[in-house]
Amino acid sequence: NAGVTQTPKFQVLKTGQSMTLQCAQDMNHEYMSWYRQDPGMGLRLIHYSVGAGITDQGEVPNGYNVSRSTTEDFPLRLLSAAPSQTSVYFCASSYSGDDTQYFGPGTRLTVL
Amino acid sequence: RKEVEQDPGPFNVPEGATVAFNCTYSNSASQSFFWYRQDCRKEPKLLMSVYSSGNEDGRFTAQLNRASQYISLLIRDSKLSDSATYLCVVRNSGYALNFGKGTSLLVTP
Numbered sequence: 001n002a003g004v005t006q007t008p009k010f011q012v013l014k015t016g017q018s019m020t021l022q023c024a025q026d027m028n029h030e031y032m033s034w035y036r037q038d039p040g041m042g043l044r045l046i047h048y049s050v051g052a053g054i055t056d057q058g059e060v061p062n063g064y065n066v067s068r069s070t071t072e073d074f075p076l077r078l079l080s081a082a083p084s085q086t087s088v089y090f091c092a093s094s095y096s097g098d099d100t101q102y103f104g105p106g107t108r109l110t111v112l
Numbered sequence: 113r114k115e116v117e118q119d120p121g122p123f124n125v126p127e128g129a130t131v132a133f134n135c136t137y138s139n140s141a142s143q144s145f146f147w148y149r150q151d152c153r154k155e156p157k158l159l160m161s162v163y164s165s166g167n168e169d170g171r172f173t174a175q176l177n178r179a180s181q182y183i184s185l186l187i188r189d190s191k192l193s194d195s196a197t198y199l200c201v202v203r204n205s206g207y208a209l210n211f212g213k214g215t216s217l218l219v220t221p
Contacts, residue, residue, distance in 0.1 A: 031207060035211075042199070042213040043209075043211040045208050045209070048207055048208065050207060059208070090155055090156070097206070098143075098144055103155035103156050105154070
């Protein structure tokens, strides 16, 4: 099992550009989520999904879109990148809501 | 006020020492509690869940005090490899996890 994979590992964008961060898991987990981690802020939940076709907003959803067309994939779209979105983004998955969350290796995004 | 509060440290301790971290949470309805470990520039990984009765895993002991709304992590016989950031995590109802900002531990030779 590869676990949770994320691509790209690093990305530099200009303000206003759009892009998609990819996340995939091969553990047949129903629950998937996206977090961002900023210095001094801890991890904050952006969006999450409890199954294919079902998504919901977390603590900091503005400026991001998600979709869940398959169990395996949960991409995060930045609609119009802003410097405030410079962060490390982690995708996580779990079998159930109360189960261990497994994190991907992260994507380090810089918006200029 | 942040929902989960931790002392950011850093805690600098010599090898073999015992070190304890505390974490407080504000929502009395919180249901599940965890400690995650995060190495520098890596993803968080579950260290242990925290149960009302307390639980132990080798050199690590976690305890929950619901009345005072705090969680503790005790590390005995510290190893160099224990150097990391320890994240206190709380789940309320539903799926979302609330992360503390983390406590940094540096174990020195």
